[in-house]
Amino acid sequence: MLNRLRVLVSGLSHSSTRCCSGYVSRMRFLNRLKEDDDACAEALSDSHLMLFHSLQPLLKQNQDRSFSSVSLHHKDVESLLQSLGADLSIIRESVLIGCSDTGGALFCLDLAAVEAAAVEEQNGAKFVDLRKSFFLLSDSAAPLVAKAQALLRWHQTHRFCSLSGKPTERNRSGSHRVTAGSKVIHYPQMSPVVIALVHDGSRCLLARQASFPPGLYSALAGFCDMGESVEETVRREVAEEAGLEVLSVTYSGSQHWPFPSSSFMIGCFAAVSPAHTELSVDHSELEDARWFDLRQIQTGLRVPAPPRRGGGGPAVTWFPPRHAIGHQLMQEWAEQQQTRHVT
Ligand SMILES: NC(=O)C1=CN([C@@H]2O[C@H](COP(=O)(O)OP(=O)(O)OC[C@H]3O[C@@H](n4cnc5c(N)ncnc54)[C@H](O)[C@@H]3O)[C@@H](O)[C@H]2O)C=CC1
Numbered sequence: 001m002l003n004r005l006r007v008l009v010s011g012l013s014h015s016s017t018r019c020c021s022g023y024v025s026r027m028r029f030l031n032r033l034k035e036d037d038d039a040c041a042e043a044l045s046d047s048h049l050m051l052f053h054s055l056q057p058l059l060k061q062n063q064d065r066s067f068s069s070v071s072l073h074h075k076d077v078e079s080l081l082q083s084l085g086a087d088l089s090i091i092r093e094s095v096l097i098g099c100s101d102t103g104g105a106l107f108c109l110d111l112a113a114v115e116a117a118a119v120e121e122q123n124g125a126k127f128v129d130l131r132k133s134f135f136l137l138s139d140s141a142a143p144l145v146a147k148a149q150a151l152l153r154w155h156q157t158h159r160f161c162s163l164s165g166k167p168t169e170r171n172r173s174g175s176h177r178v179t180a181g182s183k184v185i186h187y188p189q190m191s192p193v194v195i196a197l198v199h200d201g202s203r204c205l206l207a208r209q210a211s212f213p214p215g216l217y218s219a220l221a222g223f224c225d226m227g228e229s230v231e232e233t234v235r236r237e238v239a240e241e242a243g244l245e246v247l248s249v250t251y252s253g254s255q256h257w258p259f260p261s262s263s264f265m266i267g268c269f270a271a272v273s274p275a276h277t278e279l280s281v282d283h284s285e286l287e288d289a290r291w292f293d294l295r296q297i298q299t300g301l302r303v304p305a306p307p308r309r310g311g312g313g314p315a316v317t318w319f320p321p322r323h324a325i326g327h328q329l330m331q332e333w334a335e336q337q338q339t340r341h342v343t
């Protein structure tokens with residue numbers, strides 16, 4: 001499942017600026033780089049940098065037609081910037097995002113200061129909007145690209161202290177910013193959001209907002225209010241949006257979601273009574289909400305996201321891509337239903 005602990009990559013080198021194999025070693029290595037500016041600067045000089053331009057990741061198409069993000073070694077980024085006559089000091093803006101599969105630290109860098117087309121041409125790749133990238137990248141690659149973009153965005157939008165209005169300065173890894181001349185520290189933040197697959201025992205409830213692409217349905221979602229527990233948010237959102245009373249809430253998994261700015265999605269199942277399933281949809285929030293049975297969910301899960309455009313007919317019903325937690329909830333529910341029918 002999406003957020004069951006997924007070990008990013010393994011590393012084998014034992015030098016001080018590279019992480020060792022094993023999850024504990026890698027996490028301690030990354031934590032040291034967050035806290036020690038000198039160690040981080042040293043690691044950066046022998047690291048790969050995932051490239052962005054104006055928050056769009058650089059993607060290249062592989063021989064098997066799949067897509068991957070482009071990460072260049074520090075020295076290749078220097079060569080690239082030199083060839084474009086750009087200031088090499090922008091590399092200092094790199095943000096630490098994890099460990100690469102060759103064992104070194106992995107950073108990301110936004111090349112907004114140089115011409116996008118020149119970078120694309122030199123790398124045989126394209127800068128692609130993040131939403132589009134999500135549909136092109138594999139479900140193992142998309143989360144790291146999303147994390148990188150979210151951190152770059154956070155740095156771009158937190159250049160000033162919200163308390164004093166003074167400029168903020170980042171540490172070397174980019175794990176936090178400090179208000180100039182003070183000890184006020186600012187850390188990247190996510191907004192907690194619940195996403196709940198409401199079910200009545202044999203069907204589940206999906207909805208679409210007017211802003212969704214045609215035919216897309218997903219589980220109900222909503223931002224947590226200050227002071228609320230996850231269970232309270234689920235009960236409130238389902239009551240507000242669909243007019244239903246939730247009887248019980250079960251946690252499934254979680255996910256960082258970069259749109260429109262970082263949310264922390266908490267995925268749950270929400271049971272309602274099969275005797276009280278009549279919907280009263282809040283049309284200021286939702287364009288439509290409907291009950292789907294197992295067969296309809298299984299059919300929808302097989303439709304590629306987004307589906308190929310047909311010739312003007314009614315939009316086919318489709319669900320979020322495989323790596324979205326909305327998809328994972330539907331998949332899990334369908335598997336549970338199937339097991340119930342078999343046993
Ligand atoms: N990963 C996935 O599968 C899915 C992710 N989502 C994400 O969940 C998020 C929340 O879903 P919605 O139904 O839009 O939420 P929602 O039902 O809470 O409605 C959004 C409204 O809540 C208010 N709001 C309260 N706190 C807010 C905050 N911290 N940031 C922004 N607006 C806030 C605003 O008025 C906004 O228009 C969306 O950003 C969407 O991208 C939604 C469905 C599927």
Ligand SMILES: [Mg+2]
Nearest residue numbers: 220221222285
């Ligand atoms: Mg909502």
